[in-house]
Amino acid sequence: MEQGVDWALVRESLGPLLRGLVEGTIPLTAVTFVLGLALAVVVALMRLSGVRVVSAVARAYVSVVRGTPLLVQLFIVFYGLPSFGVTLDPWPAAVIAFSVNVAAYASEVVRAAILAVPRGQWEAAATIGMSRTTALRRVVLPQAARVAVPPLSNTLISLVKDTSLASTVLYTELFREAQQIAAPTFQFFTLYTVAAVYYWVVCLVLSFAQTRAEARLGRYVAA
Amino acid sequence: MSEHTPLLSVRGLTKSFGDLHVLRGIDLDVPTGSVTVLCGPSGSGKTTALRCLNTLEVPEAGTVRIGDVAVDFSGRVDKRTATALRAQSGMVFQSHHLFPHMSVLQNVMEGPVVVQRRPREEVRADALELLDRVGLASKAEQFPFQLSGGQQQRVGIARALAIRPRIVLFDEPTSALDPELVGEVLQVMKDLAGDGWTMVVVTHEMRFAQQVADEVVFMDGGVVVERGAPAQVLGAPREERTQRFLRRLLDPI
Numbered sequence A: 001m002e003q004g005v006d007w008a009l010v011r012e013s014l015g016p017l018l019r020g021l022v023e024g025t026i027p028l029t030a031v032t033f034v035l036g037l038a039l040a041v042v043v044a045l046m047r048l049s050g051v052r053v054v055s056a057v058a059r060a061y062v063s064v065v066r067g068t069p070l071l072v073q074l075f076i077v078f079y080g081l082p083s084f085g086v087t088l089d090p091w092p093a094a095v096i097a098f099s100v101n102v103a104a105y106a107s108e109v110v111r112a113a114i115l116a117v118p119r120g121q122w123e124a125a126a127t128i129g130m131s132r133t134t135a136l137r138r139v140v141l142p143q144a145a146r147v148a149v150p151p152l153s154n155t156l157i158s159l160v161k162d163t164s165l166a167s168t169v170l171y172t173e174l175f176r177e178a179q180q181i182a183a184p185t186f187q188f189f190t191l192y193t194v195a196a197v198y199y200w201v202v203c204l205v206l207s208f209a210q211t212r213a214e215a216r217l218g219r220y221v222a223a
Numbered sequence B: 001m002s003e004h005t006p007l008l009s010v011r012g013l014t015k016s017f018g019d020l021h022v023l024r025g026i027d028l029d030v031p032t033g034s035v036t037v038l039c040g041p042s043g044s045g046k047t048t049a050l051r052c053l054n055t056l057e058v059p060e061a062g063t064v065r066i067g068d069v070a071v072d073f074s075g076r077v078d079k080r081t082a083t084a085l086r087a088q089s090g091m092v093f094q095s096h097h098l099f100p101h102m103s104v105l106q107n108v109m110e111g112p113v114v115v116q117r118r119p120r121e122e123v124r125a126d127a128l129e130l131l132d133r134v135g136l137a138s139k140a141e142q143f144p145f146q147l148s149g150g151q152q153q154r155v156g157i158a159r160a161l162a163i164r165p166r167i168v169l170f171d172e173p174t175s176a177l178d179p180e181l182v183g184e185v186l187q188v189m190k191d192l193a194g195d196g197w198t199m200v201v202v203t204h205e206m207r208f209a210q211q212v213a214d215e216v217v218f219m220d221g222g223v224v225v226e227r228g229a230p231a232q233v234l235g236a237p238r239e240e241r242t243q244r245f246l247r248r249l250l251d252p253i
Helices: A007-047 A052-066 A071-085 A090-116 A119-127 A132-169 A172-187 A187-219 B046-054 B079-086 B104-115 B119-133 B148-164 B179-194 B207-211 B230-235 B242-252
Strands: B008-017 B020-030 B035-039 B059-064 B069-074 B089-092 B168-170 B200-201 B217-218 B223-228
Touching: A007 A052, A007 A071, A007 A090, A007 A132, A007 A187, A007 B035, A052 A090, A071 A090, A071 A132, A071 B148, A119 B089, A132 A172, A132 A187, A132 B104, A132 B217, A172 A187, A172 B179, A172 B207, B008 B046, B020 B059, B020 B200, B020 B217, B020 B223, B035 B046, B035 B089, B035 B207, B046 B168, B046 B207, B059 B104, B089 B148, B104 B148, B104 B168, B104 B179, B119 B148, B119 B200, B179 B207, B207 B242, B217 B230, B223 B242
Parallel strands: B035 B200, B035 B217, B089 B168, B168 B200
Antiparallel strands: B008 B020, B008 B059, B059 B069, B217 B223
């Protein structure tokens, strides 16, 4: 049965899908990106540590998480952990799985960005009395941030779209909202296209923000 | 400590990188308010010796004392002592290593405010005075990339002085500069010597050494070959190696 686009349904669904975006997709993206990034810095520093065991643990973490599908990780956390008596609601399960996943990818970006800061910067910081931690916070990470913004923007934009996988662990977000409206009406094309447009708009906004961030962080570099 | 005790004292400094023995027992005494120039051919160990004075390189053996902080590197050196020694000196690098993401003024204020936790307003006044001293008060709000190489190096000097060190270490401060910018940096250093700063300078600028240094230390192969007043070491060197080095410096082709 061919139906084409049901414009009335498009108008009706805009509101509920927007709610799915604002109440589901965006909070999940924002929270997991912040947690993931914080964890990424820790993992990157572990990886750069001179202590071999610490660096090996970080390496193993990145290897396992990057080497297994995100969907499988999500299923292990939500459907697998109950076998060990750990039953999580959709929100915490999604936050854990996505944060752990993002951190693995972002840690490599952070590590490369830290290594891109010249060694002389660490030395100059040391000669004015800074500890390694202070030098990292005041001197190295601010400069690493400039290098990291373009690749981290990639990570963030991927994350926005990947959160649609959270629908499989019953977390209510944009895509699950679209599925639920589509199911009784059979208007799959219409609903999924509206959802796609919403994702695209969010990514457009993020690309714009990336340009702004790059300009801001690049203002101390000769053109 | 009597007033004749040198501010900086080094005994038996030894350092190797793998099989390469860079320092084979260096002794050095630098009295308060004096300027010591370390010179020597590339690979002689002069920069390594300088970097050992603030533990940017950790020597294998030997002692370094600045003021009343003494460190014996033969044993295990704890972090606290190393930090205390480092706090005694300021360092000016060959390629300045200014913090590119901070304004000139922030560069100078960073150490006193963040590390020494002195009041911001007081530090700001001090920093502006230091920038004035190196002739850059008008550049306080600029970023380092907006300055010339000579100006960047003068900011580097102001940053090193801002932490109120007892001694200032210069690691080939003019080697990375275009020739026409060397003079302004040397002039600032000469002014600082005139103000009574204690300085140890690794440099190939022999005219600076002649005019400003109290002692010239010539190093080669990780040892001190010859030391003395600039007129003697540079004017009438006793050692054959010193003579050869100076000949090559004056007459490179």
